[in-house]
Amino acid sequence: MANRLAGATSPYLLQHRDNPVDWWPWCDEAFEEARRRDVPVLISVGYSACHWCHVMAHESFEDAAVAEQLNRDFVAIKVDREERPDVDAVYMTATQAMTGQGGWPMTVFATPGGDPFFCGTYFPQQQFSRLLTSVAEAWRDEREGVLAQGAAVVQAVGGAQLVGGPTAAITGEMLAAATAGLSEDHDETYGGFGGAPKFPPHMNLLFLLRHHERTGSPEALELVRHTCEQMARGGVYDQLAGGFARYAVDAHWTVPHFEKMLYDNALLLRVYTQLWRLTGDELARRVADETATFLLRDLGTPAGGLASALDADTDGVEGLTYAWTPAQLTAALGVADSAWAADLFRVTTAGTFEHGSSVLVLGRDIDAADPVLITRWQDVRARLLAARDRRPQPGRDDKVVASWNGLAITALAEHGVLTGSSASRSAAVELAEVLADRHVVEGRLRRVSRDGTAGDPAGVLEDYGCVAEAFLAVHQVTADPRWLRSAGELLDVVLAHFGTASGGFYDTADDAEKLLTRPADPTDNATPSGLASVCSALVGYAALSGETSYRLAADAALATVGPLIEGHPRFAGYAAMVAEAAVTGPYEIAVATHDPDDPLVATAYRESPAGTVVVVGAPDSPGVPLLADRPLIDGRATAYVCRGFVCDRPVTTPEDLVARLKQ
Numbered sequence: 001m002a003n004r005l006a007g008a009t010s011p012y013l014l015q016h017r018d019n020p021v022d023w024w025p026w027c028d029e030a031f032e033e034a035r036r037r038d039v040p041v042l043i044s045v046g047y048s049a050c051h052w053c054h055v056m057a058h059e060s061f062e063d064a065a066v067a068e069q070l071n072r073d074f075v076a077i078k079v080d081r082e083e084r085p086d087v088d089a090v091y092m093t094a095t096q097a098m099t100g101q102g103g104w105p106m107t108v109f110a111t112p113g114g115d116p117f118f119c120g121t122y123f124p125q126q127q128f129s130r131l132l133t134s135v136a137e138a139w140r141d142e143r144e145g146v147l148a149q150g151a152a153v154v155q156a157v158g159g160a161q162l163v164g165g166p167t168a169a170i171t172g173e174m175l176a177a178a179t180a181g182l183s184e185d186h187d188e189t190y191g192g193f194g195g196a197p198k199f200p201p202h203m204n205l206l207f208l209l210r211h212h213e214r215t216g217s218p219e220a221l222e223l224v225r226h227t228c229e230q231m232a233r234g235g236v237y238d239q240l241a242g243g244f245a246r247y248a249v250d251a252h253w254t255v256p257h258f259e260k261m262l263y264d265n266a267l268l269l270r271v272y273t274q275l276w277r278l279t280g281d282e283l284a285r286r287v288a289d290e291t292a293t294f295l296l297r298d299l300g301t302p303a304g305g306l307a308s309a310l311d312a313d314t315d316g317v318e319g320l321t322y323a324w325t326p327a328q329l330t331a332a333l334g335v336a337d338s339a340w341a342a343d344l345f346r347v348t349t350a351g352t353f354e355h356g357s358s359v360l361v362l363g364r365d366i367d368a369a370d371p372v373l374i375t376r377w378q379d380v381r382a383r384l385l386a387a388r389d390r391r392p393q394p395g396r397d398d399k400v401v402a403s404w405n406g407l408a409i410t411a412l413a414e415h416g417v418l419t420g421s422s423a424s425r426s427a428a429v430e431l432a433e434v435l436a437d438r439h440v441v442e443g444r445l446r447r448v449s450r451d452g453t454a455g456d457p458a459g460v461l462e463d464y465g466c467v468a469e470a471f472l473a474v475h476q477v478t479a480d481p482r483w484l485r486s487a488g489e490l491l492d493v494v495l496a497h498f499g500t501a502s503g504g505f506y507d508t509a510d511d512a513e514k515l516l517t518r519p520a521d522p523t524d525n526a527t528p529s530g531l532a533s534v535c536s537a538l539v540g541y542a543a544l545s546g547e548t549s550y551r552l553a554a555d556a557a558l559a560t561v562g563p564l565i566e567g568h569p570r571f572a573g574y575a576a577m578v579a580e581a582a583v584t585g586p587y588e589i590a591v592a593t594h595d596p597d598d599p600l601v602a603t604a605y606r607e608s609p610a611g612t613v614v615v616v617g618a619p620d621s622p623g624v625p626l627l628a629d630r631p632l633i634d635g636r637a638t639a640y641v642c643r644g645f646v647c648d649r650p651v652t653t654p655e656d657l658v659a660r661l662k663q
Contacts, residue, residue, distance in 0.1 A: 461530025481623025581611025
């Protein structure tokens with residue numbers, strides 16, 4: 001037995017390095033070994049924060065008898081879906097084609113050539129052991145049928161990944177239809193869309209906020225406000241430390257699946273920041289501030305960059321760190337404060353979770369006008385968090401994923417400029433420097449790094465899109481031409497190596513490792529689709545640089561998902577968000593000033609519609625196209641407002657800037 005995972009960079013793979021299973025990482029050598037031995041391949045795909053991945057590992061992969069079966073009859077390959085989203089996408093399509101559903105852990109049996117012939121997700125130990133026996137026997141005794149089934153699955157996967165479907169240029173009517181579709185799916189009681197399990201719909205919320213800004217739709221804003229309030233009061237939001245869990249197992253946001261993912265919190269930071277900007281809602285502002293703090297405090301890594309996730313489990317028990325009983329509240333707070341906290345957080349003897357424990361929810365409002373009450377609230381939260389910190393803590397996946405850090409950079413930059421948080425603003429710049437210095441290697445992106453070292457997997461489309469977006473956000477924060485230039489270089493790679501004949505994009509480059517099929521999924525999943533994130537960067541880059549060819553590329557790519565936006569908006573929220581900016585113009589605002597604290601600067605950030613590009617800097621700053629030929633008027637800070645590369649006369653007062661943006 002020779003488990004080959006000890007040298008992996010992925011924390012998920014390292015979790016399996018001591019298994020008795022003879023694991024291989026994803027590599028050509030593993031498939032060559034299967035050919036040499038003439039045995040099928042088991043491809044097991046998961047991620048470190050996945051609860052059921054841990055269960056299957058404990059039940060099966062740590063079991064000596066199961067390992068003996070696997071080692072004798074198969075070549076076993078372990079894949080971190082977050083490190084290799086391209087591999088995951090191909091085999092998830094196969095799993096969904098065969099079973100009608102997907103999820104993780106994903107369990108795929110394939111030929112030595114990588115063709116899947118049987119797929120599933122989690123299997124209990126006895127069922128998995130029987131499955132291993134059946135697959136081995138079928139491979140030995142019914143080889144022709146197995147190969148035929150594999151060929152059929154490959155054909156189905158190839159059909160599912162075809163590109164070049166119907167296109168439709170984005171229109172305002174299309175975006176109105178998307179809003180109507182989301183409204184029909186809206187849960188009027190608890191917010192969100194659909195039923196349990198319920199995931200924070202951050203990308204749809206970002207779209208609805210922009211739709212409200214463009215059209216004035218009160219319905220679009222109310223969908224966001226209601227959903228954000230319900231999530232913020234629920235157990236899916238960490239009422240003590242901030243940050244959101246991956247999803248709620250119920251329809252009312254009470255009991256979460258406890259892992260906290262970087263990408264969810266980055267996107268939700270944008271949602272709550274923008275909701276506060278538009279409404280002044282203090283709950284939204286508090287949640288935005290606490291989420292930004294959570295990102296930097298709990299996910300920051302010593303080598304720079306933000307970690308991927310906090311685990312769902314602690315010591316193999318889901319929710320162990322987070323749930324409370326009335327007795328535990330009393331031990332932490334004393335009798336009087338624990339009774340008050342139990343009422344506030346809805347902690348009961350019956351419990352809302354397991355074994356009589358409860359997940360903390362915010363059951364009622366705290367009167368912000370009562371300083372005594374606010375002080376008590378802050379004191380109780382701090383004491384409960386201190387007590388919780390003394391408990392065993394969930395594991396942390398500390399690999400740095402390029403695209404997810406890109407999402408966080410954009411969110412922190414927005415939070416920084418809108419709220420005045422210097423911590424968020426500085427963190428955005430520092431994180432961008434980590435990506436630029438570590439993840440950009442010879443002009444191409446690497447997807448992951450760990451402990452300061454970049455891993456081998458090449459960046460996929462979402463990495464290029466999200467990192468380019470991030471660099472553009474930092475360019476706007478700093479007026480440093482380096483970031484605009486770096487974003488343009490990444491987008492040039494996309495246009496040269498990822499494009500399809502229809503104007504869309506593949507998820508992998510034309511010179512990337514060849515897989516069963518070349519994935520090209522235009523739909524949002526847990527994160528924005530690669531196509532949507534690239535379109536966002538293309539629209540922003542064109543507005544900041546004045547290079548219209550990038551805008552034309554964005555319009556062509558958005559047209560490939562136009563029917564998806566109109567007919568299935570829940571799966572195209574980020575593309576719809578970008579489309580709103582494209583339909584709006586977007587606005588391009590240059591504020592020429594030597595004083596970054598001039599009131600005109602804050603007005604430009606606070607009052608310009610989401611999707612607007614804003615650059616603040618000295619007149620005629622070298623390498624900053626939006627500030628070229630932008631002199632001060634009468635020696636005062638001066639705002640230049642353009643839209644679709646057409647500019648109005650400059651203004652020098654906040655009142656005139658607001659009036660110009662409302663025209």
